[in-house]
Structures are given as structure tokens and as C-alpha cells.
Amino acid sequence: MALPVIRNMADCTDFYKTVQPYVPQLYDLPQQIFDNITNLQALKVLYVSTNPLISAFAISLFLAPIFLIVSEVNKNYSQVDRCWSLLPTLYNAHYTLYAHAAGQPARRLDTLLMFSCAWSARLTYNYWRKGGYSIGSEDYRWDVLREKINPPLFFVFNVVFISLAQSILLFLITIPTYILLLAAKGKSFQTADVVFSRTLGALVFLTFYADGQQWTYQGAKKEYQKTAKVPQGFHQEDLDRGFNTTGLFAYSRHPNFAAEQCVWVVLYGWSCWVTQTYYNWSAIGPIAYLTLFQASTWFTELISAKKYPEYEEYQRRVGKFLPKLPGGPPGDFSDKRGSQPASAK
Template sequence: MALPNISALEDCADFSKAVQPFIPQLYALPAKFLDVIWSREGLLNLYRETNPLISGFAVSLVLGAVFLVVAEINRNYSQVDRCWSLLPTLYIAHFDAWARLTGVPAQRIDLALLFSTIWSIRLTFNYWRKGGYNVGHEDYRWEIVRGYVPKAVFHVFNWTFISFIQSVLLLLIAAPVYTILLASRIDPHVSNADIAYLVIELLLVLVEYISDQQQWVYQAAKKQYLSSGKVSGGFQKADLDRGFITSGLWGYSRHPNFAAEQSIWFILYQWSCFTSKTLYNWAAVGPSFLILLFQGSTWLTELITAGKYSEYPEYQRNVGMFVPKRLAPYKTPVVMPRIIRTSDLAKKLKEKQK
């Protein structure tokens, strides 16, 4: 049996009924996989007979091992980053494919897959144009972290968090779709609320696209300004001298793209709560951990940025990290020139003469 035998929507979000009974399948899966690996038909049957959350979790562990080996061989710790924009959508596609193969209504899962596919396209494109897929590219923050911790400690950090925990996290943020899958067996119909969740998700992806595009345009103008001294792209010289963007969505939030990213996966979790008629459920683990991860990584990013740009602390005081502090956008503080009175000059002259 690959799915729990439940009749109430609330049971779809109950960990003890929807997940726990299938954990033994994870332990038995490697041996079963080896038994059928040479038989194509047997492999498909194994896929159908295995709980989709368990098989997805097994894949995340295997990928974690791959990320670990590749990272250690190349001494490059951005292997998960290269797959970040793809794996959540692939896991949702896995839930969708499993539902179709086993006859579970998949209309709601189709909606989740639609927004996730658009999310993947946007994030993959943005990562590509920033050079993320170039040979040897690595997140600059890993080099900084390596400089502050012993080599052995960093390797343990890679063996745990960077490779395995992040890999599992990419499954967990997509895991609310498993609850939606279970609920679809009882209530297969797409409601207006489901459409509303889809629209909200697409709007959040649009916010990510707009904020990333604004950042891209600013950085391109800044790069040209530093190399040629030419001010372009609708910016003023003071904007480019500042060193970081404060216009558009960035005038209201220091990280509007990060705010939207966290919201996307939290809304997916809320979607699962709606379909299962629960206020909260076990699937909160994924988006909650993601939010904590963003807190830590954004703190490190801002620590580095504040050390590079003198105005950044003022920007931090006036603009929220994720949520806007005020309705008005950020404005660069006006520095008034210091007025020196002639009487003050006379006093200084007398002091020198004494």
C-alpha cells in the first residue's frame, strides 16, 4: 500500500497517519531497487508501490551524496545552488506523475506544478545570467566562511548542512503538495480558492522577476560607470557612487526578491492547510527551515555589504530587511556642508600664534 487509507481531509495532514506508516518503506527501498533495476517494468511497479513522499525523500538523500562527492572533489561548495531552481519543481512533477500513474486526481497538483515551473524558469534564467553555471563559479560567501572556520569544521559543515540538509530541504518545501495529493482523493475538485492560491503564487514570482531585473539593470549601469565613468540606465551619478540599489522595490525592502521567495513556499504550505482543512500541519517544517536559512544567509550578506558601502547602515535603519517599514521609499540622506564662521577661524589663528 502506497497511500494511507483515510476518509477525512484532516487526516491528510496528520503525520502519524499520512507519513509515519510508510517510513519502513525507506529502509526497504534500496534492496527492492537493486532487485528490479534490470527490469524496466519492475522498476515502474516499484515506483507505483512506493509512497511518493518516501521515494522523493530517498532521491533527496542520493542527491545529497552526489553533491557531497562533487563538492569535495572540486573544492567548490555551490553544487546545491546549481540545482536549487530545478529540484522543487521536479519533486512537484514527481507527485504529479505518481498521481496520474495511480489514478489519483491531479488537477490541484497541476496548478502547483504550473506556478513552480514558471518559478524555475525565472530563477534558472537569473542564476544563469549572473554566471552561476560557469565552470568554477562558487557563491562568494563560502570563501568568506572558509576563512573564519578551521578546515575540518568546514568539511563537517559540508557533509551535513551544505550537501545533505539543503538537498532534503528542497524536497521539504515541495512536500505540502503531498498533502494536496492526499486531499485530492477525497475532494478532487478545483475551487475558486485554489485558483486564488495560484494567482498569489504567480504574483509573488512576478515580484521576484521585477526586483531581480531592477538589480540587474543597476549592477550593469554601475559596472559601466566604474569602467568608463559614463552614467547611464536612468541613474544619477550619486546612485552609482552609493554602490547599491535603493530604487524601485528596493526602496521599500532591502531584499524584495528574498521576501517573495520565502512567501512562495509558505503560501504553498498554506495551500496544503486549506485543502486539508487544518490550521497547521507537519509540512510547515520545510518553509519554516527555509525562512530560518534566509535569516542567516541574509545576515551574512548584509554584514559583508555594510563593510563595503558607508551608506548601507543608514539604509538598514530606514528600510526593512524583508517587510517595508514605511509607505514612502528610501531617500539618500542629504549631507549639509559644514559652515565655518570667521570668528571660529580667528580663534584657531590666535591659538596657533600662542
Template sequence: MILPHAMALPKLGTLQECSDFSKTVMPFLPQLYALPRQILGTVLNGGSFLKLYMETNPFISGLGASIFLGGVFLVAAEVNKNYSQVDRFWSILPTVYVGHFAAWARLAGIPSKRIDAALLFSTIWSTRLTYNYWRKGGYGIGHEDYRWQIVRDMLPKWAFHILNWTFISFIQSVLLYMFASPVYVLLLAIQFEPELSTADIGFTVLELGLILTEFIADHQQWVFQSAKKEYQTTGQVPTGHKQADLDRGFIASGLWAYSRHPNFAAEQSIWLALYQWGCFATNSLYNWTVLSPIMLMSVFQGSTWLTERITAGKYPEYSAYQKKVGTFVPKNLKGYKTPVPKVIRTSDLAKKLQEKEKEESKKQK
């Protein structure tokens, strides 16, 4: 008897083949095209969704879900004229997709300790980032990232709609799924190395360390912004803060003294590390899931450029900060210090005046 899931996974001969796109994804693309019809047939005929789920390649079913959600995000954005629909799910969907691979593996009777390890760090990442987004008011009714309004002002109306129909709704939705794509590679590698290895534990610890770094950076920024808001409201400098720092307008201490965006750096590193985990597990130098970190880094390049353009326009000292502190990677280990204004001593000023008077006297002669 052939189990339903047996036809849903590729037949591979070596560990390295687990990272081969032509063997692990391309043969199953027809399933993606047939999936809407199969779902409709299951609904109309009262079929088993569990059977359909297990008979569909797990990467394909997840990809189909991300495309479907892209359509949902598009409609919601256009109806509400609010373009932060994907933003609300940014911290949630990657873990849902990792959980999808973990659930599929368990239902198929495949050892899942390695995937469970990925699900562990991803769940912690989601919990922390979702909380951070919530406390900033991200889930408030009508809330929209202020940058989307700036982008709307920069583009013609028709161009912004195209941006929403492509990047904002669909591409970002698929990107969130691609975050989890290395877990598919890990799932395939289990048939060759089913046990949790020391390397798997090492990658899990690395991921947790990066999450901790992102937490520290976000918390430092939250504390600073809260203090600045209190200072602007009451005129009193909160305990533990300096007036000069609050007057500067942006945080430049803690991790932010070494990187202008330490939270962004950690966020990108988290998913880059997951990609490297997939490469290591398959003894491959690289694989097709590199698309995930490349897409993510591209998004952060654009987002960071826009954020810094806005910040530099608001705070005069930011340009000096940009020159001394790296965007993501530290330029040095000294840390940023606010430039000290050059003080002209009275004696120096008098000396310059005397020299000027002598020059004028010579000209008159």
C-alpha cells in the same frame, strides 16, 4: 484486484487526516529503509522500476531521491572543492519534485488538476529563477558563490567540512524536497475533494503574483548592477541612472526602497503560500509541512546576515539604509532617500566663531 498504488497511500477517513504526519508518513518510513535494497534487487533481477515506483509511497520515494542527491552533492563538492553544487539545482529540484507528485498521481489514475496548478506556478518559478542564475554566471565552469569562500575563511578547515557534510550537501538537498512536501498533502486531499476549487485558483494566482514580484526585484537589481559595472568601467553614467546612486554602490530604488531584500521576501512567501494552500485544502490550521517554510526562513536568516555583513563593510551608506528600510517587510511606505549632508552656512559658522571668541575672552579676564 488491488492496484499497486492502493497500498502506497494511507487509508484516511477524513479530510483533516490528510495532514496528520502519524497517518500519512510514519507508516511508510520502513519503505525508505528498504528502498536501496529494493532498487538493487530490481536492477539485478531485471524487475520493473515502474512497478516499484508505484508501489512506493510518493512522499517516501521523493525523500529517498533527495537523500541520494545529497550524497552526490557531497562527493561533487569535495572532489571539485566547489561548494555551490546545491546552488546550481536550487531553482530546478523543487519543480522536479512537484512534477514527481503530478506524475505519480496521473499514473495512479488520481485526478491531478490541483497538483497540475501547483506544477504550473512551480515551473514558471523554476524557469525564471534558473534564467536569473544563468545570466549571473551561476552555471559557468568553476563558478562558486563568493559567500562560501568567506565562510571557509571564518571557520577552521575541519569545521567547514562538517558544515558541508551536513548542511550544505544533505540538509539543503532535503530542504529542496521539503519545498514540495505540501503537494503530497494536496494529493491526499484529492480523494475527498477531487475538483479544482476557487480557492485552488486563488492560491495559484497568489503564487504567480509573488513570482512576478520576485522577478521585478531581481530585474531591478540586475539593471542597477549592470549600470554600476558599466559606470566603473567607462566612467560614464548610463542613461536612466544617477551618478549619486551608482556611487552609493548598492540599489535603494524601486522595490528596494521599501525592503532591503524584496526578492528574498518574495521567495520565502512563495513556499509559505504553498504550505498555506495545503492547510486550506485539508481544513487544518497547521500541519507537519510547516517544516519547509521554517527551514527556508532559517536559511535566509543566515544568508541575509552574511550578505549584509559583507555589504555594510563595502558601502558606508548601507548602515543608514539598514536603519530606515526593513530587511524583508517595509518599515514604512515613504521609501528610502539618501541622507542629505548637513550644510553649515557661512553666517552660522561666523556666529559660532564669535561665540567661541567671547568664551575665550571671558576666560582670560
């Protein structure tokens, strides 16, 4: 059987019942796919007869060498970044498709997939308009690292972290979806599921709203640098500063990052509620994701602090992800302004 026998909700979170017995499938899967590559019906049977967690992990391993080869050929090391907005939703869609194919209840997964698609649409939109400030758009990080690391070591870094670890990470954050799949027959869709799904929707909206504020600011700054004229609704001091400290960015240096991380923490919390557990092994996904954001944000701010003279003051006054309490909007630097917005002049 591709899915474990679940006798109670706690079984859904038992690694030794839900994962370990299916690990051998990972070793046999490549050969089975190769043997049936021209037989569509056989591939459908193989899909349903393979544990969905194992097949999802196999996809992440398959993509890693592709990311590596493409990045080394064109010397652009942001190949995983380009797929950042798509792969988690791909994995969620995979679990949802499997639930339907295997005859499992799928209402919870259908609902999750809807908000996962909204999350992907938001990140993809930001990427293509070149205004996204998610982790996946910071191509300059790798350029800075290449200047600090000699080529052989950077190649190893590309193999181990950029191409492999990040690909696996985007699989790991969706592991709670596998647990929701396993728990589908044991716990029907309830009011709490609506709360969790609506919370995901609110977080996606928050990330989109914060990205919009950042995009508007960066657009105004670019126009100001090009024309030397302050766009309507902006202060010259804000544009000269070089980074946004208004709106949500007056309370958090990275409100979009904060909401981004919360999306996957809430998904994990959803899996805990459904399985009636306080914690489960799928926490490895959100923990790894939060760790990456901490490291990436630290590195990004290190670059920003060298680039913008006032950034260290901004760091002192405004929380990285969560607002510093007590206080009002500490990041607006209102005490340093000596002019009115351009619209008021």
C-alpha cells in the same frame, strides 16, 4: 498500499497515518532499485507501490553525497546552489506524475506544477546570466566562511549543512504538495484553488521583477566602473553607493527574497485550506526555509555592511523584507542627492 486511506480531510495532515507507516519503505528502497535496475516494468511498479513522500525523501538523501563529492573534488561548494532552482520543481513534478500514475485527481497538482516551473525558470535564468540575487547565487558566502573556519571543521560543515541539510530542505518545502495529493479525492478544485495558484503566479512575477531591477542596476554599475560614464537614467550617487536603493529596493532591502519565501508559505497555506486545518506538520518546510533565509541574509548583509559605507544607514531606514511603516520610499536617499539623473543632464 502506497497511499494511506483517507476518511476525512484531517487524516491528510496526520503524520502517524500518512508518513510513519511508510518509513520502512525507505530502508528497503535502495535494494529494490538495485535488484530491478534493468527491469523497466518492475521499476514502474516499484514507483507506484512506494509512497511518494518516501521516494522524494530518498532522492534528497541520494543527492547529498553527490553534492559533497563534487564540491570536495573541484573545491566549489555551491553544488546545491546550482540545483536550487530545479529540485523543488522536480519534487512537485514527482508528486504530480505519481498522481497521474496512481489514478489520483491531479488538476490541483497540474496547476501547482505550472507555477513551480515558472519559479524554476526565473531562478535558472538569473543563475545563467550571472545576475541572480537569490540565495542560490551567493557563491561568495562559502568563500568567506572558508576563510573563517579551519579546513576540518569546514568539511564537517559541508557534510552536515551545505550538502545534506540543504538538499533535505529543498525536499521539505514541497511537503505540502504531498498533502494536496492526499486531499485530491476529498476536495475538488474550487475557486479558492484559483486564488492560491494566481497568488503564486503573482509572487513569481514579483521575484522576477525585483531581480530585473537588481540586474539593471548592477549592469549600470559595472558599465559606470568600466567607462566612468553614468548610464542614462541613473544617478551618479546611486552608482557610487554600490548597492541598489531604488524601485522595490526603496521599500525592502530584499524584495526578491521576501517574495521567494512567500511562495512556499502560500503553498503551505494552500495545504491548510484544502485540508480544513489551521496548521499541519508540513509547516516544517517553510519554517526551515524562512530560518535559512534569515541566517543567510544576516550573513550577506554583514558582508555588505563592511563593503559599503552607507549600507548601515540603508539598513536603518529600510526593512529587511517588509517595508517599515509609516513612510514613503525611505530607501531612495533623495535627501542626499545633489544631481539629476543622467538622462536629465
